[in-house]
Ligand SMILES: *[C@@H]1O[C@H](CO)[C@@H](O)[C@H](O)[C@H]1NC(C)=O
Ligand SMILES: *[C@@H]1O[C@H](CO)[C@@H](O)[C@H](O)[C@H]1NC(C)=O
Ligand SMILES: *[C@@H]1O[C@H](CO)[C@@H](O)[C@H](O)[C@H]1NC(C)=O
């Protein structure tokens with residue numbers, strides 16, 4: 229096992245790169261799933277190969293989600309089956325809004341949840357850096373962060389204008405097919421001073437501020453970070469990101485408060501936001517850390533008090549950012565005690581430990597809605613539409629908070645609890661499945677992602693084609709249901725659709741495991757092709773229990789439209805089930 233001191237020494241010796249990190253050897257590609265059967269040789273040196281694969285795959289997933297000109301970027305396109313596409317995004321505003329990432333199994337680009345994703349990725353790079361460096365994955369983290377931040381910079385063309393979505397939600401939901409025929413037009417929707425989006429401005433500002441620290445570890449006092457930053461070092465890029473963060477925050481702080489969903493209702497209901505107090509506080513606190521300016525700290529604290537943000541018990545997710553606030557306050561109380569003092573406030577480390585530990589202890593005790601029978605944390609009702617995302621996010625928070633806990637017992641408790649969840653996600657579950665595509669022969673094989681599926685038949689998404697031609701390595705699907713059951717049905721978005729936010733804390737977790745010299749992840753213990761197929765039928769918001777299974781239109785429906793064209797049939801099929809795809813209406817997890 230590598231001690232943390234050894235890890236620190238290795239990182240200190242690693243050369244600092246001035247700008248983009250080029251891969252040091254051949255471009256890393258995911259190995260075949262059968263590699264997941266091979267236990268790392270006992271006593272072998274170097275970073276754990278399985279955790280390296282899990283980390284590498286999790287970053288490769290973001291490559292598969294890229295939009296725009298895929299020849300661009302530091303190391304080109306690693307995903308041979310993806311094509312350059314949607315170069316006209318933004319043309320309705322005379323702007324170039326190509327690039328960025330497709331949100332989930334579809335092709336829209338959604339800035340609000342994307343801010344959550346970029347924040348979590350950047351926070352992981354900032355604090356679990358040795359894991360990325362030791363496994364040579366820093367270049368791919370850099371590639372992912374730049375691909376995302378470069379697009380956010382384009383989406384923020386003037387102080388108050390921030391594009392919050394590209395693509396028409398309805399057209400996007402109804403399309404099932406590859407990346408060469410994505411339906412047009414692709415309208416772009418901004419917020420601005422007359423149509424404010426306090427939530428999306430500050431969500432994006434928080435991501436930019438965290439990114440600024442990830443690209444300049446010197447901005448952050450590492451004594452509070454779980455480990456240390458990656459070797460990423462690009463002061464110019466960091467300064468650019470910080471400027472965007474400051475401007476967005478300033479606009480949000482001086483404009484009438486409103487959610488982007490209320491200000492731009494024509495976007496529809498892909499992501500309906502219900503508030504902005506949490507993003508406002510997280511942005512202020514991230515800016516305080518990145519600038520060392522107590523004015524931002526005062527804002528964060530005042531927002532926390534004014535909106536009574538104590539005792540939040542929901543998930544850390546795109547629509548509920550408060551759990552991250554507790555942990556970040558504790559980190560700052562440790563690393564930057566001057567910030568509170570400069571704002572005329574007590575540096576209340578004990579208070580922030582109490583707040584964070586009350587949150588974690590509530591979940592460890594099962595009070596949040598309990599667990600599945602086999603022990604996966606279940607946030608009720610948020611987890612109904614995606615079990616894995618909130619747990620992966622929770623593990624990230626617990627692992628980074630553990631060293632700051634008020635007692636050695638709590639440090640050990642949080643780490644042990646996080647391990648139970650990691651084990652479940654990586655195969656210690658009644659389905660015998662590691663819930664990451666391409667990692668092991670038992671991994672899910674039918675994620676609901678239009679580009680990887682190779683399908684374009686909305687009438688039979690589940691079985692046409694029977695086997696997906698492309699493997700979207702690293703994708704983490706919605707996950708099993710509360711019964712622990714998982715069907716691997718491509719037409720079930722609840723269980724099978726991957727998304728940018730679902731995966732966003734996984735790199736931090738895998739990097740932590742690498743940096744701390746962990747032994748193999750659970751899945752190497754699973755024999756090939758032992759995944760369990762449930763004998764009953766799914767019963768969730770995608771495939772309701774009381775409805776006929778929608779893999780095909782009923783005979784009556786087909787008869788009724790038999791005179792219609794093939795296009796007509798396709799549209800009816802789309803209405804029959806695609807209309808319900810990953811619609812995230814207001815999230816009850818965000819309410820106390
Ligand atoms: C994509 O970018 C590459 C590299 O800059 C360029 O050569 C190519 O023409 C671009 N492709 C398109 C379709 O614009
Ligand atoms: C990382 O890259 C360096 C330089 O190419 C190489 O010597 C080393 O073996 C690599 N480490 C891993 C874990 O791949
Ligand atoms: C990319 O284009 C090729 C044809 O050049 C096509 O076979 C492939 O399916 C396309 N990929 C996607 C995701 O549509």
Ligand SMILES: *[C@@H]1O[C@H](CO)[C@@H](O)[C@H](O)[C@H]1NC(C)=O
Pocket residue numbers: 417418419420422423491492
């Ligand atoms: C401000 O945003 C609204 C809502 O998206 C949009 O309709 C309007 O055109 C924007 N105004 C400007 C000046 O861009």
Ligand SMILES: *[C@@H]1O[C@H](CO)[C@@H](O)[C@H](O)[C@H]1NC(C)=O
Pocket residue numbers: 387474475478
């Ligand atoms: C844009 O924001 C920056 C920083 O907040 C400020 O200095 C500048 O004056 C603003 N520009 C305009 C046109 O409002």
Ligand SMILES: *[C@@H]1O[C@H](CO)[C@@H](O)[C@H](O)[C@H]1NC(C)=O
Pocket residue numbers: 396397398399415494495
């Ligand atoms: C999105 O597309 C639908 C279907 O074509 C159309 O009815 C709707 O007006 C479009 N919405 C916007 C905001 O463009």
Ligand SMILES: *[C@@H]1O[C@H](CO)[C@@H](O)[C@H](O)[C@H]1NC(C)=O
Pocket residue numbers: 502503504505506535547548549818819
């Ligand atoms: C605070 O934000 C959350 C999450 O966005 C929201 O659900 C809640 O209604 C907001 N509370 C207030 C008082 O604005």
Ligand SMILES: *[C@@H]1O[C@H](CO)[C@@H](O)[C@H](O)[C@H]1NC(C)=O
Pocket residue numbers: 481482523524527
């Ligand atoms: C945000 O606005 C409040 C109220 O106007 C002000 O007191 C505070 O100083 C502003 N924050 C920053 C960082 O400028």
Ligand SMILES: *[C@@H]1O[C@H](CO)[C@@H](O)[C@H](O)[C@H]1NC(C)=O
Pocket residue numbers: 536538539820
């Ligand atoms: C603040 O929230 C806590 C926990 O939900 C609650 O007990 C308390 O009554 C609230 N305080 C106010 C002033 O609303």
Ligand SMILES: *[C@@H]1O[C@H](CO)[C@@H](O)[C@H](O)[C@H]1NC(C)=O
Pocket residue numbers: 574576578579580582583
């Ligand atoms: C510190 O935090 C605790 C718990 O939130 C709170 O009760 C206490 O009043 C705070 N103390 C100061 C000096 O702010």
Ligand SMILES: *[C@@H]1O[C@H](CO)[C@@H](O)[C@H](O)[C@H]1NC(C)=O
Pocket residue numbers: 609610611612613769808810811812813814815816
């Ligand atoms: C789950 O998705 C359904 C269908 O889109 C939606 O009506 C419901 O509100 C969502 N549930 C939660 C808890 O977000």
Ligand SMILES: *[C@@H]1O[C@H](CO)[C@@H](O)[C@H](O)[C@H]1NC(C)=O
Pocket residue numbers: 637638640641644
């Ligand atoms: C923490 O303390 C409790 C109560 O004393 C004990 O039961 C538990 O085993 C301890 N946990 C760890 C991880 O040391």
